Amino acid sequence: MAEINLSGTKYRFGNTYRKDAWWAYPLFVFLALSLFVVYVTWAAWQGKNYWYGPYLSPLYSPELFGPSPHRWIGPQPTWWPSMIRFSPALFVLWAPGLFRLTCYYYRGAYYKAFWADPPSCTVSEPRKKYWGENSFPLIIQNIHRYFLYVALFFILFLSYDVWKALWFTDTSGNKSFGIGIGTLVLAVNVVLLSGYTFGCHSLRHLVGGFIDRLSGSPVRRRAYICVSCLNRRHMLWAWMSLFWVMFSDVYIRLCAIGVWSDWRIL
Numbered sequence: 001m002a003e004i005n006l007s008g009t010k011y012r013f014g015n016t017y018r019k020d021a022w023w024a025y026p027l028f029v030f031l032a033l034s035l036f037v038v039y040v041t042w043a044a045w046q047g048k049n050y051w052y053g054p055y056l057s058p059l060y061s062p063e064l065f066g067p068s069p070h071r072w073i074g075p076q077p078t079w080w081p082s083m084i085r086f087s088p089a090l091f092v093l094w095a096p097g098l099f100r101l102t103c104y105y106y107r108g109a110y111y112k113a114f115w116a117d118p119p120s121c122t123v124s125e126p127r128k129k130y131w132g133e134n135s136f137p138l139i140i141q142n143i144h145r146y147f148l149y150v151a152l153f154f155i156l157f158l159s160y161d162v163w164k165a166l167w168f169t170d171t172s173g174n175k176s177f178g179i180g181i182g183t184l185v186l187a188v189n190v191v192l193l194s195g196y197t198f199g200c201h202s203l204r205h206l207v208g209g210f211i212d213r214l215s216g217s218p219v220r221r222r223a224y225i226c227v228s229c230l231n232r233r234h235m236l237w238a239w240m241s242l243f244w245v246m247f248s249d250v251y252i253r254l255c256a257i258g259v260w261s262d263w264r265i266l
Contacts, residue, residue: 015124022120029113032239036246040093043249047087049256050249054165055182057249058189062157063088070164092154099151102144104201105238145202155194162186168264179266182251189248192241199230199237 016022043050043059050057051068063071066088076086100106111117118125133141165183167175197203208214208224215221230237255262 016122018122022123026113026119029109033110036242039246044089044093045087049253052252052255054167055252056161057252058158058245059093059249060089061161064091095150096154099147102141105234148200148202151197155197158190162190178264180262180264182262185248185251189244192244195230196237196241199234203227204231
């Protein structure tokens with residue numbers, strides 16, 4: 001095996017013998033995640049134009065309080081502080097946000113892109129000590145396994161939103177079955193989020209990762225194989241679902257403000 005002698009080399013950030021563009025992927029992650037965070041933060045604080053007919057933006061689902069007909073409880077609560085702008089997204093967005101923030105894949109991605117810890121394989125980082133995730137605040141990342149249960153409930157709510165997106169109200173107030181482009185957008189969103197959530201490393205361990213002999217539990221073995229199949233493309237599911245959530249909000253928002261019209265297929 002070939003070896004490289006680094007003795008006598010002055011330590012500095014970015015030292016590497018790599019000749020490829022190792023910085024390209026961390027840069028992509030930095031720009032992509034920054035774009036998503038900026039847009040979602042902006043959209044979450046709008047508090048309007050997040051529904052259009054039977055469509056509800058996934059950034060606002062489930063809508064507990066709010067002005068739209070999709071709300072579950074009622075309008076803006078009277079106890080909401082007057083100095084804070086009200087938005088229904090603030091009641092729900094924290095849960096899927098923390099699920100993704102603590103995701104095993106995203107942790108590895110944004111550690112490299114934002115903290116350069118390390119920026120890439122065999123590239124020196126801007127610090128000489130490695131503490132891992134055994135101390136505060138990174139030890140909090142272990143809550144990911146618990147937010148998995150919350151994320152599974154969100155899949156149910158978003159699936160119900162797809163069901164509601166199949167029923168359109170005409171001018172006389174009657175509802176009829178139909179499929180619009182928005183219906184397909186929300187349906188694809190559920191498929192991508194399900195692929196990401198059901199391929200989660202924590203779910204893989206939950207259904208069979210801690211069993212010594214899977215052959216003795218055929219049902220759990222089958223579940224483990226299914227989750228493992230999704231898990232092998234976890235990075236792809238993570239990125240596709242991330243940006244489709246954003247696109248779904250963009251689509252519904254532009255329909256709501258009249259920039260484009262939703263085409264009815266049926």
